[in-house]
Amino acid sequence: MNDTIRSIATIMSDLDGILIYPHISMDGDALGSSAALCLALRSLGKKAYIMVNEPVPKNLDFLENGCTTTDDSVLEDVQLSLMLDCNGLNRIPGREAAWERGRLKGCIDHHATTSKDIRFDFQRIEPKSAATAEIIYRLIKDLGAEITLDIANCIFTAITTDTGNFQHVNTTSRSHEIVGHLYKVEGFNSKIISAMIYDRRSKGALKLEGYVLSKLHFYADGRLAVGQVSQAMLDEYGCTIDETDGIIQRIMSIDGVEGGCLLKEKGDTTRISLRGRSYINMSNVAAKFGGGGHVLASGCTINADLDTAEKTILPVLISELKH
Amino acid sequence: MNDTIRSIATIMSDLDGILIYPHISMDGDALGSSAALCLALRSLGKKAYIMVNEPVPKNLDFLENGCTTTDDSVLEDVQLSLMLDCNGLNRIPGREAAWERGRLKGCIDHHATTSKDIRFDFQRIEPKSAATAEIIYRLIKDLGAEITLDIANCIFTAITTDTGNFQHVNTTSRSHEIVGHLYKVEGFNSKIISAMIYDRRSKGALKLEGYVLSKLHFYADGRLAVGQVSQAMLDEYGCTIDETDGIIQRIMSIDGVEGGCLLKEKGDTTRISLRGRSYINMSNVAAKFGGGGHVLASGCTINADLDTAEKTILPVLISELKH
Numbered sequence: 001m002n003d004t005i006r007s008i009a010t011i012m013s014d015l016d017g018i019l020i021y022p023h024i025s026m027d028g029d030a031l032g033s034s035a036a037l038c039l040a041l042r043s044l045g046k047k048a049y050i051m052v053n054e055p056v057p058k059n060l061d062f063l064e065n066g067c068t069t070t071d072d073s074v075l076e077d078v079q080l081s082l083m084l085d086c087n088g089l090n091r092i093p094g095r096e097a098a099w100e101r102g103r104l105k106g107c108i109d110h111h112a113t114t115s116k117d118i119r120f121d122f123q124r125i126e127p128k129s130a131a132t133a134e135i136i137y138r139l140i141k142d143l144g145a146e147i148t149l150d151i152a153n154c155i156f157t158a159i160t161t162d163t164g165n166f167q168h169v170n171t172t173s174r175s176h177e178i179v180g181h182l183y184k185v186e187g188f189n190s191k192i193i194s195a196m197i198y199d200r201r202s203k204g205a206l207k208l209e210g211y212v213l214s215k216l217h218f219y220a221d222g223r224l225a226v227g228q229v230s231q232a233m234l235d236e237y238g239c240t241i242d243e244t245d246g247i248i249q250r251i252m253s254i255d256g257v258e259g260g261c262l263l264k265e266k267g268d269t270t271r272i273s274l275r276g277r278s279y280i281n282m283s284n285v286a287a288k289f290g291g292g293g294h295v296l297a298s299g300c301t302i303n304a305d306l307d308t309a310e311k312t313i314l315p316v317l318i319s320e321l322k323h
Numbered sequence: 324m325n326d327t328i329r330s331i332a333t334i335m336s337d338l339d340g341i342l343i344y345p346h347i348s349m350d351g352d353a354l355g356s357s358a359a360l361c362l363a364l365r366s367l368g369k370k371a372y373i374m375v376n377e378p379v380p381k382n383l384d385f386l387e388n389g390c391t392t393t394d395d396s397v398l399e400d401v402q403l404s405l406m407l408d409c410n411g412l413n414r415i416p417g418r419e420a421a422w423e424r425g426r427l428k429g430c431i432d433h434h435a436t437t438s439k440d441i442r443f444d445f446q447r448i449e450p451k452s453a454a455t456a457e458i459i460y461r462l463i464k465d466l467g468a469e470i471t472l473d474i475a476n477c478i479f480t481a482i483t484t485d486t487g488n489f490q491h492v493n494t495t496s497r498s499h500e501i502v503g504h505l506y507k508v509e510g511f512n513s514k515i516i517s518a519m520i521y522d523r524r525s526k527g528a529l530k531l532e533g534y535v536l537s538k539l540h541f542y543a544d545g546r547l548a549v550g551q552v553s554q555a556m557l558d559e560y561g562c563t564i565d566e567t568d569g570i571i572q573r574i575m576s577i578d579g580v581e582g583g584c585l586l587k588e589k590g591d592t593t594r595i596s597l598r599g600r601s602y603i604n605m606s607n608v609a610a611k612f613g614g615g616g617h618v619l620a621s622g623c624t625i626n627a628d629l630d631t632a633e634k635t636i637l638p639v640l641i642s643e644l645k646h
Contacts, residue, residue, distance in 0.1 A: 165488035166502070167517035173506035179489070180499035194490035195600070200578040203545060206536055213533025218526060225526075255523040277518070 009142035023086035028161030036154035040145035072098035088115025133158030204237035270309035332465035346409035351484030353408040359477035363468035395421035411438025456481030527560035593632035
């Protein structure tokens with residue numbers, strides 16, 4: 001079912017006019033993979049764009065490299081629609097009509113769950129690759145394009161963000177092998193890129209994070225930690241709700257915490273991020289409230305204020321701890 | 324002046340009774356390198372210990388592996404005193420007498436500054452290696468010992484901590500190459516080790532960090548960020564001053580901050596940690612108050628309370644910003 005990278009390179013070598021589709025809420029791997037491939041295709045004289053319908057996240061702006069477009073008419077003839085870091089129409093909402101324009105449709109991804117809502121002319125899904133960029137790196141080599149500094153920066157960002165800076169369990173020998181090669185590219189400097197990704201937080205976002213952490217609630221002998229972000233806090237520190245994304249990871253750095261829960265006020269509802277360390281099943285907890293996700297990382301929404309939402313989810317969390 | 328790793332392996336192959344000396348205030352590389360080599364020497368049937376006179380840091384306890392001793396008389400005949408991750412007697416205070424017992428004296432390090440207060444029978448200093456463990460990994464191979472899971476965990480910890488999880492500018496292609504090999508060791512799991520190193524912070528330490536961040540002061544159009552840790556805060560959150568070590572790194576993640584300063588009350592004095600992002604010279608700032616360190620990371624002590632110390636150092640920081 002999986003095509004080889006070499007066969008995909010052979011197909012793509014004959015094509016021109018390529019639109020690349022990263023998943024919605026693009027992250028370092030989705031955008032980094034897409035931009036690396038787009039730059040490589042352009043270096044081979046091909047017309048290529050990344051088709052998006054949302055702004056590039058601020059901390060990833062350096063990956064853009066003039067590759068994105070919100071208007072698929074930049075290409076008269078779309079010979080290939082290529083989905084990267086996702087594999088279903090549900091992951092490119094609002095871009096379905098543009099997607100259909102591709103004469104050929106392809107997919108390169110590392111997510112194990114496949115949606116099967118598209119018939120691809122070729123696809124390669126490698127669940128054991130830590131990042132889609134690991135596949136793209138090899139594809140670029142097989143296409144015969146050079147790994148330029150801009151491409152190296154894209155690949156590095158994709159791999160380092162998807163592996164949690166080479167700490168997550170998805171990291172492999174090959175992740176390190178590929179990144180090791182990037183250091184051989186003239187001018188490559190991991191520190192500069194890392195500072196772009198991680199060290200451009202707003203003053204308010206860091207102060208808010210600090211405030212939330214200083215007020216954490218603990219339950220079940222410290223095995224559960226719960227934080228709250230109210231609209232009033234967002235207003236006081238001048239932050240958007242998106243800027244609270246990193247707080248849940250900080251909560252999980254506490255000794256003995258098996259489950260972390262961050263409650264975020266959003267209008268009349270409370271958005272909830274859930275993280276587990278090892279044995280708690282957060283997917284079950286989220287499902288109880290109509291949410292979803294992975295066993296160790298999930299989310300849901302409760303139609304109530306922060307304190308009510310905390311009281312509502314707490315017994316479910318405690319019960320799941322005991323399983 | 325540098326001996327080859329192969330020649331050091333040849334010398335050590337003929338020796339038994341080896342005491343290894345990591346530097347004072349041992350970190351992941353000092354202890355990780357020492358324990359990796361100690362375990363490898365023991366696997367070859369040799370008597371070897373790590374000589375220390377301070378407790379192993381709590382987050383690095385899993386590196387100890389029964390290797391440390393505070394009593395050099397565990398070895399009747401010390402055929403080799405070997406300094407790791409440092410190269411001067413000033414870096415092993417309180418252990419000088421034991422050190423002198425070694426019939427041979429050796430040194431393996433990656434710090435560029437050499438103290439020259441010892442004549443070593445052999446030494447290897449590789450300033451371009453991100454961690455001393457990168458040298459130790461190759462030495463273990465040349466000694467003909469196997470990279471066991473325990474040794475792999477020591478090497479990984481040393482490299483990942485000394486490179487800031489592969490983000491710092493000292494990271495090289497070889498850092499990634501060596502860590503890539505560790506993944507081939509049966510049972511190796513970076514996530515488990517990473518959680519041991521980073522995810523065992525006390526509740527109080529994280530709450531205190533949060534509180535300090537929520538109260539940061541900014542100066543010079545946000546290019547300077549200053550935090551304060553009082554004894555009262557330490558008492559309230561039940562923390563020791565050592566548990567505040569990570570706060571300065573968090574401060575440096577703020578967009579536009581060129582200089583970070585953390586003031587810590589210690590009795591009647593204020594201990595100060597200084598960090599720079601790119602152009603400020605924090606070594607100069609620290610030197611003005613009798614302290615020292617590197618250009619982008621230094622420290623000093625001012626004999627005054629927190630607010631007075633902040634008022635005292637601020638003009639020096641601002642002046643250094645303008646250079």
